[in-house]
Amino acid sequence: MxxxxxxxxxxxxxxPLDPRVLEAMIPYLSEKFGNSSSLHTFGQEAKEALEQSRMVIAGFIGAKPQEIVFTSSATESNNLALKGVAFANKRKGRHIIISSIEHPCIMESANWLETQGFKITRLKVDKYGLVDPEELKRAIKKDTILVSIMHANNEIGTIEPIEEIGKICKERGVLFHTDAVQTFGKLPIDVNRMNIDLLTASSHKMYGPKGAALLFVRERVKIEPLLHGGGHEFGLRSSTVNVPAIVGFAKAAEICHKExxxxxxxxxxxxxxxxxxxxxxxxxxxxxxxxxxxxxxxxxxxxxxxxxxxxxxxxxxxxxxxxxxxxxxxxxxxxxxxxxxxxxxxxxxxxxxxxxxxxxxxxxxxxxxxxxxxxxxxxxxxxxxxxxxx
Amino acid sequence: MPEKISLYTKKVIEHFQNPHNMGKIKKADGVGKVGNIVCGDVMWLYIKVGKNKRGEEIIKDVKFETFGCVAAVATSSVITDLIKGKTLQEALDFDRQKIVEELGGLPPIKIHCSLLATDALWEAIYDYLTKKKREIPEKLKKAHQRIEKEKKEIEKRYKKWVLLEEKIKK
CATH class of the missing domain: 3.90.1150.10 (Aspartate Aminotransferase, domain 1)
Structure with a gap:
């Protein structure tokens, strides 16, 4: 044959990695190897690249740089969003709403939260996979703290009405998280216009490297970290920062945005x-x-x-x-x-x-x-x- | 290690791409229908029984139809090769492990496909003996009971699932 x-x-x-992304990453895999927490020149060089990347990415979704928390994967971001918000807001309420077609990392995080005393509502979808905003309205209760509905489904590709969902959540004073892994870099996103409080995106779905992702966390949203340690990423994600991957993520986002x-x-x-x-x-x-x-x-x-x-x-x-x-x-x-x-x-x-x-x-x-x-x-x-x- | 293509051995892929003895036997002497479409694998095995020179009953012809994954198709194909021309007694004593050996191994999660293929064979023989109103060997009777029981369990589970689904849709 x-x-x-x-x-x-x-x-x-x-x-696959875009060659332009690889090119941007190479210095940070070689001579610019510093730890972004170090005080010396090596460290500060890495720190500068990290903050530059944060600024670039924040700009694409209308966020402030300090609202972008870099993580290692979308799974981690989604776990942080659900568990972090649940535990930080449990005094306010213990009810969380998701859709029935979320990615397994949302479904399973919600299942686990259920074992920890939280209540989960899983919204049905229609034959196209669309969530009904009216049903969401009915599902929101006094003790609802978080709604998490994906921007677009990873299997069947359906785009959810997240702008409408965001509006409802804002009116009802409930935090809104969206898993935008499949749309980030493909569709325009504005966290302010769409009333999004938390958003997940991943680098390797948009021609960037694996090992970099983000969680946008709107200022003043209460959230607990999953990882405790040196206090990296505004105390929300301790771990030495994967600078080369994040530099690649930012470059990938820049290219996607342009094209x-x-x-x-x-x-x-x-x-x-x-x-x-x-x-x-x-x-x-x-x-x-x-x-x-x-x-x-x-x-x-x-x-x-x-x-x-x-x-x-x-x-x-x-x-x-x-x-x-x-x-x-x-x-x-x-x-x-x-x-x-x-x-x-x-x-x-x-x-x-x-x-x-x-x-x-x-x-x-x-x-x-x-x-x-x-x-x-x-x-x-x-x-x-x-x-x-x- | 045998050569691999994706998660399967070359031998598995060969059988998958060009399955042997595929199709239906019209007026088959025995048919074994196993598996369940809900779980994903369904195998139908047809046998034609004849006699060898010594007058023993043999599986003169065998064909299969399968809905399922690569492993399901390959194990169906391989079992037809392994049992064609064998006496009924030999078929009853068939060692399930042979299928996996012949294929050079299967991913652990797919071993159940090889079990399904043997079940289909035994069910076909059971069907033949029942039709002929012949005595069923104890081993075969037990296998049949087990297969029936598993089938019922799946049906029960499926029924629950259907009801649940209807409830969700309302």
Whole structure:
């Protein structure tokens, strides 16, 4: 078999490092190695880079530099947001509201808080994965301290009405956190206009390095740290700061910000071509998530009578990297909670395929996918005991 | 270590890409249907029974249909290879470990797929003997009872899940 170029369509999982980002990082991986807490020149050089990065990133979302707390991962940021706010505000109340399609690090943090005496409401979503703001209004009680609803879903790509949600939270005097991992750098975010009190973003989803993320914490929001120690990051995240990764994160954010509009238009066009092509070429297939209110780079499908891991491995053998929400692909052998929440039956969730595009996705790659995917599905349906009744 | 492609051995991928004995046997002598679509793996195994020169009953032909992951497809394919032409007694004594060995190993989380394949084989033989109104060996009876019990448990769990789902949607 001729070796063909690999096609990466799993940008929602992680992204390659932009060469411009790598270039910005290299000095901080070599000669500018100082600890940002040290007093000497080495340390101050690192400190300056750290604060410069903080300022750049804060500017993109309308935040103040001192409101940006750097962490190691979005999982850490989300844990800090939920647990930190819960424990700092428990005298005010013990009720927290999330949606039923949050990332596992929110779902599991909430589950754990439940064991610590907090009450969790998990808002239902409609068949597109949208949270209903009216339902949120009804769910907010006197003792509600925090609402955490993601900006866009990582699996099905649905964009939640966070501006409306932010407004409701402000009116009711409840803190609002949003997990913006999938939107930061892709869609414009203004924490003031959107009334966001806490926000999570991650570097490796936007062509920056792994190991850097942030939690925006609005001034005067009460929050407890998870990590205690030397008092780094305004006392909210002790640990020697990962300066090279954060410098990369800031550079990545700068590039995304500069290219956002152009890239959004380009990806939306490719995405729509992909969606149209798949639905036309493959019978008994459906698009999951909202047709319009969705991430510019996300396409998510279900195919009846086939299993997702089998699709992904077939595509991998053809040189295409994709992802699935099938139970067979998960350690717990459970179908994706997001797909079940939007009303898919477990067997439909098994036959799911997520394709996420990015900076280096070319139209000819989409064409190649559209050329080979129908054959893969047909082959797997031939093996399956369940047949399409036509 | 056998050569690996993604999380599977080359042998697994070979069977997955070109499964042996795939399809349905019309007028099969026995059919074993195992697994559950809720959990993700469903295998249907068809057998045709004949006799060898010594007059012993053998599995003359075997085919499968599978809905499931790579491991499920590969184990289905491999078991058909391993039991074709074997006597019913040999099939009953079939060592489950052989499937995993033949494939050069499976990820631990996928071992259950190989168990499912053997269950499908035993259920097919059970079905054949039942249809022929023949006596069922004790070992096979026990396997059948266990499979039925597991099936019921899954159905029960699924029913709860469906009810829960309906409740959530209201």
């Amino acid at each position: 001729a070796k063909r170029k690999k096609i990466y369509l799993d940008y929602a999982a992680t992204t 956002m509009e152009k890239e959004r238009k380009r990806l939306t066009k490719l995405r729509d071509k992909l969606i149209k092509g798949v639905l036309e070429k493959i019978e008994n297939s459906r698009l999951n998530g909202h047709p319009i209110k969705r991430l510019p780079n996300n396409a998510h499908f279900s195919f009846d009578f086939v299993e997702g891991e089998s699709i992904v491995i077939h595509l991998d053998l053809l040189g295409i990297a994709a992802s699935t929400g099938s139970a067979c692909s998960s350690e717990k052998l459970k179908a994706s909670h997001v797909l079940l929440a939007i009303g898919l039956k477990p067997h439909q969730a098994h036959g799911s395929l997520r394709l996420t595009l990015g900076r280096w996705t070319k139209e000819k790659e989409i064409d190649y996918l559209l050329e080979v995917l129908p054959g893969v599905i047909k082959k797997l349906r031939k093996i399956s005991p369940f047949k399409i009744r036509s």
